[in-house]
Amino acid sequence: MHKIAIFNNRWIFFAAAMPGILLTLMDEFGIHQAIPVITENFNATIPESQWIALGYLLSTGALLMPAGRLADRIGYKRLYFYGLLIFMAGALLSGFAPSLLSLIIFKVLQGVAAAMIQATTIPIIISKFTNDRGKALGAFGFLMALSAIFGPVIGGGIVTLLSWRAFMFLSVPLAFISIVLAWFLLNIFDQDSTFVGEIKDKFDWVGVMLSTGSLLLLLLTLSKANDFGWGSYFSIGGFIITGLLLVSFIIWESKFEFPLLxxxxxxxxxxxxxxxxxxxxxxxxxxxxxxxxxxxxxxxxxxxxxxxxxxxxxxxxxxxxxxxxxxxxxxxxxxxxxxxxxxxxxxxxxxxxxxxxxxxxxxxxxxxxxxxxxxxxxxxxxxxxxxxxxxxxxxxxxxxxxxxxxxxxxxxxxxxxxxxxxxxxxxxxxxxxxxxxxxxxxxxxxxxxxxxxxxxxxxxxxxxxxxxxxxxxxxxxxxxxxxxxxxxxxx
Known part of the structure; x- marks a missing residue:
């Protein structure tokens, strides 16, 4: 299926590609404002509620490289579009979450989608700015900085004036708008990847498992080292296993014909x-x-x-x-x-x-x-x-x-x-x-x-x-x- 873009102006193309990543960053920066209220709502503790943000961060961080390599194969715009769909579904489910555990699971799902979106936005944008890539990256950074400023403000305002569920639901219409823009303006089924249509090499599943495992364990160990103690069995064991997985990843990547990285x-x-x-x-x-x-x-x-x-x-x-x-x-x-x-x-x-x-x-x-x-x-x-x-x-x-x-x-x-x-x-x-x-x-x-x-x-x-x-x-x-x-x- 091949969509025809309504506009050929590359800045309109840029504007159509940006809402997705701004949405993920607004959610990432704003969720911290909702955690105290969510804690009270579910009669939980702060350490328990912190898994809402931590689950999002862990799933995003661990899957960024695999998502990027997958996009290199199937197309950046296509994976970006799928990421928006999953993110919207995760936001809707988060708004209706009946328990803290279910909310954490739904935020992990959104973290997976965020990895798909964040790994593809820049390749999509710079495809239209081959000779003045820095101008596009500068505009990209400008909007990222604005999201860092206004994300907590928007999150705090909605949680204070309405509810934490309203903050979760806010992502649904915003994601829908992003999906509509992507569908009509990005030609999402274009073959924008070198490998699209001729995927003959093997996907590096071993590299994905080793990189995801090492990053997931590293981030988890770092986030909980202060709770368990840096000299605890948890922390020392976590860092040792992370190191072993990382060494294994490097050895595998150096030998595999089509490496992840x-x-x-x-x-x-x-x-x-x-x-x-x-x-x-x-x-x-x-x-x-x-x-x-x-x-x-x-x-x-x-x-x-x-x-x-x-x-x-x-x-x-x-x-x-x-x-x-x-x-x-x-x-x-x-x-x-x-x-x-x-x-x-x-x-x-x-x-x-x-x-x-x-x-x-x-x-x-x-x-x-x-x-x-x-x-x-x-x-x-x-x-x-x-x-x-x-x-x-x-x-x-x-x-x-x-x-x-x-x-x-x-x-x-x-x-x-x-x-x-x-x-x-x-x-x-x-x-x-x-x-x-x-x-x-x-x-x-x-x-x-x-x-x-x-x-x-x-x-x-x-x-x-x-x-x-x-x-x-x-x-x-x-x-x-x-x-x-x-x-x-x-x-």
């Missing part, structure tokens, strides 16, 4: 440097989103709304630079070699400034530092991704997109888990309960100062992580200048 990509300096830069900045700064609200709300005494405004400085900073740098990365294809270390430097400085916050600091200083962080990130992601998509083969765009998003999700969770462990360890070393719940209660004298010391220590370590990224990208730049490799596409 082509390992030769990591031999390319552009691909490797771009991935390292994006990984380290997310690993270093994601703890901000979790720890800074405790500082603003509990230590400084402001409402959650003000806390959200302060942290919104980060996506606002990205809005200033991301789209512009995306366009410049088209004009200067090798500009990423300058943009990347510059953006990492700005981001590192902002983490250093956050590490010197005190009880007397103005919260607007925190806003400025978050804005600086976002400003720096705009120099990192757009040119790095543009450079990576410029050197990979078209048949690998889906799995590479999935890999980029998987690394982002994994490093975010790692940053939050490790940051929480550092803060609670500092608190425990000073004789306070090793729990952030004690900070929220605020009934123990001196606990705020102990938390602040742990938070600033975490931010200082984050500075070191991002500074390592600066060093790696600068060294990579000078090594590349000495060797002067030819910029060619990876086969």
């Amino acid at each position: 082509p390992l030769h990509l990591f031999l390319n300096g552009t691909f490797l440097t771009g991935q390292i830069g994006m990984f380290l900045v997310v690993l270093g700064n994601s703890c901000i989103f979790f720890l800074l609200p405790f500082y603003i709300q509990d230590l400084k005494g402001y409402e959650a709304f003000i806390s959200g405004l302060v942290i919104a400085g980060l996506p606002l900073g990205f809005l200033v630079t991301g789209p512009t740098i995306g366009v410049l990365s088209d004009r200067y294809p090798n500009g990423w070699k300058i943009f990347l270390p510059f953006g990492l430097t700005i981001s590192a400085i902002s983490m250093l400034l956050l590490s010197i916050l005190s009880t007397d600091s103005s919260i607007w200083l925190a806003f400025i530092y978050c804005f600086m962080m976002g400003f720096g990130i705009g120099f990192i992601f757009m040119p790095a991704q543009n450079a990576i998509y410029g050197i990979i083969n078209q048949k690998d765009q889906g799995v590479v997109t999935g890999f980029i998003n998987m690394v982002r999700n994994s490093s975010t969770l790692t940053s939050i888990a490790v940051g929480t462990a550092i803060v609670t360890s500092v608190m425990a070393s000073q004789g306070y309960p090793a729990s952030l719940d004690a900070v929220r209660e605020g009934t123990i004298a001196g606990i705020y100062n102990s938390f602040l010391e742990g938070m600033t220590t975490t931010f200082l370590i984050g500075f070191c992580v991002i500074a390592l990224g600066v060093l790696i990208t600068v060294v990579s730049y000078f090594l590349a200048r000495r060797s002067k490799p030819k910029n060619r596409q990876i086969a």
